[in-house]
Amino acid sequence: MRQLLAEYPVVIETPVAWGEMDAFGHVNNIVYFRYFESARVAYFREIGYLTVMEETGLGPILASTECRFRVPLTYPDTVLIGAGVPEVGDNRFVMKYRVVSVAHGKVAADGEGLIVSYDYRQNRKAPVPDAVRERIATLERTVLPGP
Amino acid sequence: MRQLLAEYPVVIETPVAWGEMDAFGHVNNIVYFRYFESARVAYFREIGYLTVMEETGLGPILASTECRFRVPLTYPDTVLIGAGVPEVGDNRFVMKYRVVSVAHGKVAADGEGLIVSYDYRQNRKAPVPDAVRERIATLERTVLPGP
Amino acid sequence: MRQLLAEYPVVIETPVAWGEMDAFGHVNNIVYFRYFESARVAYFREIGYLTVMEETGLGPILASTECRFRVPLTYPDTVLIGAGVPEVGDNRFVMKYRVVSVAHGKVAADGEGLIVSYDYRQNRKAPVPDAVRERIATLERTVLPGP
Amino acid sequence: MRQLLAEYPVVIETPVAWGEMDAFGHVNNIVYFRYFESARVAYFREIGYLTVMEETGLGPILASTECRFRVPLTYPDTVLIGAGVPEVGDNRFVMKYRVVSVAHGKVAADGEGLIVSYDYRQNRKAPVPDAVRERIATLERTVLPGP
Numbered sequence: 001m002r003q004l005l006a007e008y009p010v011v012i013e014t015p016v017a018w019g020e021m022d023a024f025g026h027v028n029n030i031v032y033f034r035y036f037e038s039a040r041v042a043y044f045r046e047i048g049y050l051t052v053m054e055e056t057g058l059g060p061i062l063a064s065t066e067c068r069f070r071v072p073l074t075y076p077d078t079v080l081i082g083a084g085v086p087e088v089g090d091n092r093f094v095m096k097y098r099v100v101s102v103a104h105g106k107v108a109a110d111g112e113g114l115i116v117s118y119d120y121r122q123n124r125k126a127p128v129p130d131a132v133r134e135r136i137a138t139l140e141r142t143v144l145p146g147p
Numbered sequence: 148m149r150q151l152l153a154e155y156p157v158v159i160e161t162p163v164a165w166g167e168m169d170a171f172g173h174v175n176n177i178v179y180f181r182y183f184e185s186a187r188v189a190y191f192r193e194i195g196y197l198t199v200m201e202e203t204g205l206g207p208i209l210a211s212t213e214c215r216f217r218v219p220l221t222y223p224d225t226v227l228i229g230a231g232v233p234e235v236g237d238n239r240f241v242m243k244y245r246v247v248s249v250a251h252g253k254v255a256a257d258g259e260g261l262i263v264s265y266d267y268r269q270n271r272k273a274p275v276p277d278a279v280r281e282r283i284a285t286l287e288r289t290v291l292p293g294p
Numbered sequence: 295m296r297q298l299l300a301e302y303p304v305v306i307e308t309p310v311a312w313g314e315m316d317a318f319g320h321v322n323n324i325v326y327f328r329y330f331e332s333a334r335v336a337y338f339r340e341i342g343y344l345t346v347m348e349e350t351g352l353g354p355i356l357a358s359t360e361c362r363f364r365v366p367l368t369y370p371d372t373v374l375i376g377a378g379v380p381e382v383g384d385n386r387f388v389m390k391y392r393v394v395s396v397a398h399g400k401v402a403a404d405g406e407g408l409i410v411s412y413d414y415r416q417n418r419k420a421p422v423p424d425a426v427r428e429r430i431a432t433l434e435r436t437v438l439p440g441p
Numbered sequence: 442m443r444q445l446l447a448e449y450p451v452v453i454e455t456p457v458a459w460g461e462m463d464a465f466g467h468v469n470n471i472v473y474f475r476y477f478e479s480a481r482v483a484y485f486r487e488i489g490y491l492t493v494m495e496e497t498g499l500g501p502i503l504a505s506t507e508c509r510f511r512v513p514l515t516y517p518d519t520v521l522i523g524a525g526v527p528e529v530g531d532n533r534f535v536m537k538y539r540v541v542s543v544a545h546g547k548v549a550a551d552g553e554g555l556i557v558s559y560d561y562r563q564n565r566k567a568p569v570p571d572a573v574r575e576r577i578a579t580l581e582r583t584v585l586p587g588p
Contacts, residue, residue: 015455018482019177019475021170023222028166029356030327034460037323041459045517062323066360075170076486162308165335166328176503177474181313184470188312192370209470213507223339313471315464317516322460369464 001080004100004107008082009139010043018075027073032109033065036097039083040113043095047135057121058129063092065113070106077103085136091125092116093136148227151247151254155229156286157190165222174220179256180212183244186230187260190242194282204268205276210239212260217253224250232283238272239263240283295374298394298401302376303433304337312369321367326403327359330391333377334407337389341429351415352423357386359407364400371397379430385419386410387430442521445541445548449523450580451484459516468514473550474506477538480524481554484536488576498562499570504533506554511547518544526577532566533557534577 005011014035022028044050044060053059073079080100087094097111119126152158161182169175191197191207200206220226227247234241244258266273299305308329316322338344338354347353367373374394381388391405413420446452455476463469485491485501494500514520521541528535538552560567 012456014458015453015479017455017475017479019169019175019478022166023168023170023172025170029331029359030166030324033324033327034458037460038456038458041516062363064360064362065323066358068358069356075482159309161311162306162332164308164328164332166331176478176506177471180471180474181311184313185309185311188369209510211507211509212470213505215505216503222335313463313469316460317462317464317466319464324460 001100001102001105005080005082005098008084008096008098010039010046010084011080011082012039012042013078013080014038016073016075016077016079021075025074027075029067029069032067032069032099032111035079035081035099035109036065036067036083036111036113039081039097040095040115043083043085047132047139049132052129052131053120056129058117058119058126060115061118063114063116065111067097067109067111069109071101071104071108073099073101073108077101079108085140088128088133088136091127093128148247148249148252152227152229152245155231155243155245157186157193157231158227158229159186159189160225160227161185163220163222163224163226168222172221174222176214176216179214179216179246179258182226182228182246182256183212183214183230183258183260186228186244187242187262190230190232194279194286196279199276199278200267203276205264205266205273207262208265210261210263212258214244214256214258216256218248218251218255220246220248220255224248226255232287235275235280235283238274240275295394295396295399299374299376299392302378302390302392304333304340304378305374305376306333306336307372307374308332310367310369310371310373315369319368321369323361323363326361326363326393326405329373329375329393329403330359330361330377330405330407333375333391334389334409337377337379341426341433343426346423346425347414350423352411352413352420354409355412357408357410359405361391361403361405363403365395365398365402367393367395367402371395373402379434382422382427382430385421387422442541442543442546446521446523446539449525449537449539451480451487451525452521452523453480453483454519454521455479457514457516457518457520462516466515468516470508470510473508473510473540473552476520476522476540476550477506477508477524477552477554480522480538481536481556484524484526488573488580490573493570493572494561497570499558499560499567501556502559504555504557506552508538508550508552510550512542512545512549514540514542514549518542520549526581529569529574529577532568534569 020031082098095113099109101108117128167178229245246256248255264275314325376392389407393403395402411422461472523539540550542549558569
């Protein structure tokens with residue numbers, strides 16, 4: 001199962017809650033975006049992004065996000081949620097997500113988000129802070145050695 | 148239907164969302180507490196509680212809450228949610244709630260919350276501010292003339 | 295504001311709930327997908343999709359969805375949520391969504407979903423039922439006269 | 442921490458999600474009822490209630506529930522949620538809940554729910570099935586030896 005998440009340096013685990021299933025008897029689609037968000041925040045903690053934000057005023061904004069549903073989730077189950085950053089641009093980067101069902105040993109969903117660097121003091125887009133850029137590079141390398 | 152809400156000076160209206168139903172095909176129990184919260188916040192706006200909080204540091208904390216479920220809700224429907232304050236003590240007051248199903252013309256749930264007055268600057272319980280106490284009295288009288 | 299929604303034949307309205315704001319003080323990203331879902335279900339009711347599903351076993355599955363965030367939403371506000379179908383394929387169609395903030399008179403978010411036609415009795419993809427295809431065509435024309 | 446949960450024979454664990462915090466920066470009140478529900482469903486699985494329901498048509502309905510908030514929860518944290526049944530009546534029983542913050546080593550909330558036994562085939566209240574009554578007795582004894 002970890003193999004399915006090999007390209008995702010940050011992985012969190014959370015139980016599926018019965019009450020997250022909707023009237024069709026599957027975990028409701030909005031819950032997958034909660035999964036993505038939880039993995040995104042864990043990734044941000046891992047690279048100290050929130051500390052950078054407090055010190056410099058430069059923080060992340062979620063500009064867009066998407067999800068491709070593969071296998072429906074049902075209670076009881078546990079999901080592993082991976083997050084990785086495949087691309088960093090000047091003032092934005094892409095984060096990818098993967099949700100794996102432990103009960104099925106399969107990918108339940110894949111997703112992506114575009115995160116923009118924002119200067120909260122001057123209210124405008126800003127470059128991705130160097131410290132953030134470097135820690136992303138280190139974190140991704142650690143887990144994903146090049147060929 | 149308004150008669151069912153005669154004792155609730157603040158009433159808000161909201162559509163039932165399909166996605167709030169759970170695997171039993173009824174609106175999930177936690178959604179009722181979202182309804183209560185929305186009515187509570189509307190009541191607080193009505194009496195200017197948040198302005199008082201900004202000026203004095205004295206604001207509300209939800210200490211406890213409960214719900215008695217009467218008739219299950221399903222999509223499609225619209226609910227009316229009423230809030231009223233039957234009792235004000237020295238440093239706390241009781242708020243009662245009622246959820247009415249428009250489709251059924253019936254009470255779907257009744258509830259109650261205990262709200263404690265808190266001094267957010269000194270981190271301790273505090274008396275209910277006079278301005279809040281007076282506006283509650285006025286609002287409740289307006290709608291509920293005594294015998 | 296209706297002009298912003300001119301290309302969306304189905305429009306629903308819902309109040310922003312205070313409790314849907316997250317720790318950043320904005321309506322949390324997952325709530326937008328609840329908005330999309332509510333508009334999608336309203337659209338399906340408008341074209342009688344669920345009746346077709348009961349009769350034929352052919353129903354919709356959400357295969358993927360995305361959201362582009364434009365303006366943050368805050369309480370108090372009301373949103374209008376539009377849904378439209380710009381493209382119908384053999385066994386799938388695209389639904390587009392738009393969320394408009396009444397307080398700001400602006401588009402808060404745009405989105406899209408890919409819906410696949412599924413035979414729930416035989417557990418496989420299926421053609422979009424003719425009745426559904428025709429009602430979509432009628433509904434879209436009604437609101438969107440061609441050039 | 443387990444000592445705080447000694448009287449709760451079923452205990453589940455779940456991480457606090459960042460997105461469950463509201464604009465006050467604390468886990469929103471409705472989330473506690475999701476915690477209670479997850480522990481309730483885990484308890485029902487433990488005693489095989491859903492199997493009994495399929496066989497006999499007699500299942501549980503949540504008639505009322507309440508929560509007393511003790512310590513606010515914030516991300517990051519993990520909660521342990523305990524469920525126990527202190528009282529079983531003819532056609533109803535009481536379930537109690539406790540939420541413990543791992544980060545604080547303290548009780549974050551206590552709660553209670555009234556569960557009514559319902560005959561889903563005949564649509565009326567029904568006695569608590571003997572199998573359910575016995576398994577509750579066994580489960581509670583296992584964990585809570587009498588004096």
